[in-house]
Amino acid sequence: MDASVPTRRKTKSPQQAFLAKTFHWVNIVALVLMISSGLQIYNANPVFGGRGGWHFPDLVLLGGWLAGGRDWHFAIMWVYSLNLFWYGIYVFVTRRWQHRFASSSDLKAVKASQNIKRKNYAWHRLVYTAIVPILLLAIASGLAMYKPAQLHWLSGLFGNWQTLRTVHFITVPIVVGFTFVHSVMALRAGTIRLVKSMFF
Amino acid sequence: MSLILPQRSLSRRQLLQWSGLSGAGLLLGGCQSRFLPDKITQGSRFLTDKVGQISEPLNQKIEALMLSQQPVPEFAASEIEPDKLLINTFDTTPQIDPAQFRLTVNGEVNKPIQLSLTELQNLPLTSMVIRHVCVEGWAAIIQWGGVRLRDLIQLAQPKPGVRYVFFQSADGYYESWDIASCLHPQTLMAYQKNGQPLAIDNGAPLRLAAPIKLGYKQSKWVTGITLLSALPAQTGYWEDQGYEWFAGL
Numbered sequence: 001m002d003a004s005v006p007t008r009r010k011t012k013s014p015q016q017a018f019l020a021k022t023f024h025w026v027n028i029v030a031l032v033l034m035i036s037s038g039l040q041i042y043n044a045n046p047v048f049g050g051r052g053g054w055h056f057p058d059l060v061l062l063g064g065w066l067a068g069g070r071d072w073h074f075a076i077m078w079v080y081s082l083n084l085f086w087y088g089i090y091v092f093v094t095r096r097w098q099h100r101f102a103s104s105s106d107l108k109a110v111k112a113s114q115n116i117k118r119k120n121y122a123w124h125r126l127v128y129t130a131i132v133p134i135l136l137l138a139i140a141s142g143l144a145m146y147k148p149a150q151l152h153w154l155s156g157l158f159g160n161w162q163t164l165r166t167v168h169f170i171t172v173p174i175v176v177g178f179t180f181v182h183s184v185m186a187l188r189a190g191t192i193r194l195v196k197s198m199f200f
Numbered sequence: 201m202s203l204i205l206p207q208r209s210l211s212r213r214q215l216l217q218w219s220g221l222s223g224a225g226l227l228l229g230g231c232q233s234r235f236l237p238d239k240i241t242q243g244s245r246f247l248t249d250k251v252g253q254i255s256e257p258l259n260q261k262i263e264a265l266m267l268s269q270q271p272v273p274e275f276a277a278s279e280i281e282p283d284k285l286l287i288n289t290f291d292t293t294p295q296i297d298p299a300q301f302r303l304t305v306n307g308e309v310n311k312p313i314q315l316s317l318t319e320l321q322n323l324p325l326t327s328m329v330i331r332h333v334c335v336e337g338w339a340a341i342i343q344w345g346g347v348r349l350r351d352l353i354q355l356a357q358p359k360p361g362v363r364y365v366f367f368q369s370a371d372g373y374y375e376s377w378d379i380a381s382c383l384h385p386q387t388l389m390a391y392q393k394n395g396q397p398l399a400i401d402n403g404a405p406l407r408l409a410a411p412i413k414l415g416y417k418q419s420k421w422v423t424g425i426t427l428l429s430a431l432p433a434q435t436g437y438w439e440d441q442g443y444e445w446f447a448g449l
Contacts, residue, residue, distance in 0.1 A: 045336040051286075064241075066335065067442040068248040074444075075255030147263075148333060149272040149411045149449040161331070161339040 014190060014197040020096075023087040024198055027135075030080035033072060034138075035172055036062035040069025047165045074146070081139050102129035117189075124182075124189040131178050134171055141168035249442070256444055263448035264378065271385050272411040275329045275341045282394055284340030285332060287401045290437055294370040294421050298405045303352075303389070307366070307426035310357040317405050321391065323347045328386050330411035332418075333449055335438075344409035345392030350383045352425065361429040367408060368424035375408070375419045375436045376428075378446065386411050389422065414447040 040061040046053030063069035091097050102125040109115075109122035144155040144164055158164035186195050298317050306312035327345040353365075365382045367375045381387060390409040391398050398404040403420025410418060416438045439445045 041337060045334070045338045047337070050338065063248050064245060065442075067438075067444075068245070068252075070335070070444065071248055071252030071255065071442075074259055075251045078255070078258075147266060147449060148331060148339075150266045150268060152273050165337065 014194050016197050017096075019087075019090055020100075021198060021200075023083060023090075026079065026083045027087075030076055030083060031175060033062060033076045034080055035175070036060055037069045037072035037076065038169075038172065040064075041066060041073060042169065044069075047162075047169045077139075077142065084135060084139070101132075102126045120185070121189045124185040127178070127185055128182055131175070131182070134174050134178070138168065138171040138175075141171070144168075252442070252444075260444070260446040260448075263446045264380070267380055267384075267412065267448055269380070269384060271328075272330065275331065277329060277343065279341050280329060280343055280394055281341045284338065285342055285402070286334070286338060286340075288334070288415065289371070289401075289420075290373055291371055293400060295400070296370055296405055296421060296423075301405050301423075303406060303423060303425065305352055305356040305425045305427070307428055308359040308362050309427050310359060311355070313352075313356050315352075317391070320347055320389070320406065323351060325392075326386075326388055327392070328388070328409075328411070330386065330409075332409075332411075332415055334415040335443065335447070342409075343392075343394050344388055344390040345395075346388040346390030346406070346409065348385065349387045349389055349408075349425075350385070352389060353382065353427065356427065358427050359429075362427045364428040364431050366424075366426040366428055366432060367419045367422050368426070369419045370421040370423050373419055373421070373437050374434065375417055376431060376439075376445075377413070377417065379427075381410070381412055381448070384410060384412055412449050414449060416443065417447050 039056045040063045043055045043061065044066040045051060046055060048054070061069070063072045091100070102122075106122035106125050109118050110126065113119045113122065140154065141158060141164060143151055144158055145168055148155040148161075148164075155164060158167055183195070186198070190197075301317050303315045303320065304312070305315075324347070325345055326348050327343060329341065329343045331339050332342050333339045349365075363379050365377050365379060367377070369375075387408070387410040389406050391404070391406055393399065393402050398407065403422075406422050407420040408418040408422060417436070434440050435445050436443075
């Protein structure tokens with residue numbers, strides 16, 4: 001090798017598994033459709049304030065009217081939940097949960113690490129791991145409202161109807177907030193190259 | 201007015217925002233011309249209807265499979281929410297003289313019957329405290345008292361091929377149900393609400409009440425029950441506007 005040419009270690013671009021990228025894409029599209037059709041349903045009788053309550057503006061709604069919103073919501077629910085389901089199996093079978101999700105070492109790093117890179121990375125992993133139970137809660141609370149008679153045991157877990165509606169609705173601001181935080185943290189943990197690797 | 205009606209008139213600006221920015225925009229942006237707002241409305245309605253047409257048969261099949269003939273657990277009388285039941289009516293509130301009222305049960309039966317309110321009230325009374333769930337999203341815990349629909353169906357001696365039941369109301373409202381839901385032990389023709397005689401706004405003298413269907417399936421002011429072997433072309437007032445037919449809970 002010519003010694004006059006400065007040797008630069010070629011930095012390897014991060015790579016993501018094809019199935020992880022597939023899950024991520026489908027999940028994003030399904031969530032956009034679920035949230036916009038869900039807000040259409042919300043507007044028929046706002047969780048906060050009933051008919052006199054504040055309504056979401058048309059530009060974030062999907063379906064045109066209540067029945068249309070329900071059509072979308074109860075069609076895309078299959079895409080959303082089956083996507084989570086196969087991804088859960090994939091994560092379990094390939095043991096991705098052991099090395100791709102937050103662990104006790106990330107908790108330790110957040111508390112004690114002096115290495116800012118390690119700390120950012122730990123926070124990033126903690127945040128995207130924490131959204132998983134929220135995604136599952138959206139399904140559980142949704143099912144409890146969709147079939148409160150046949151799944152009365154599930155609806156019963158949420159206490160009264162208003163609590164159930166509130167829990168289901170609250171997953172929306174959590175997911176929207178998560179999207180921002182998750183994007184910023186991914187940028188901090190691995191720059192735009194990490195973000196790109198998750199999409200393309 | 202009551203259940204949310206389809207939005208037919210959107211301004212051009214709203215439509216452009218809607219098609220460009222909303223979740224629908226993701227899908228519509230590619231396949232609709234932005235210079236033809238009418239086409240966009242038609243297009244989005246068309247797409248939404250398609251989504252419903254594809255998903256509803258599957259969803260309704262699963263709803264029918266989930267339907268159990270076991271009674272849904274009831275609530276305590278102390279949990280009744282008298283103020284939460286909103287009044288939804290598609291048109292007018294009919295005035296019916298209880299003395300003149302007759303309920304007809306006919307169609308594919310061996311013995312069509314006509315019952316007065318007194319005759320109905322002499323049949324065994326079933327009382328239940330259940331949750332009434334409206335498609336709009338609100339719910340109310342209510343006590344209903346009345347006659348089991350399956351008792352009335354039995355009185356009329358249905359023929360073997362009966363699969364659906366059509367309900368005609370005095371205000372022109374109409375509904376149709378699957379037979380399994382009609383035979384459920386908590387599907388009542390109710391004349392009592394929260395321990396009182398049914399109020400005219402709630403459907404007096406006789407209405408459908410059940411914990412297993414959304415509110416719009418539970419016709420008020422029912423005057424005719426027709427047993428059928430096939431679904432009629434018009435399956436229900438709201439269904440004909442685009443709402444789901446099975447609407448099971």
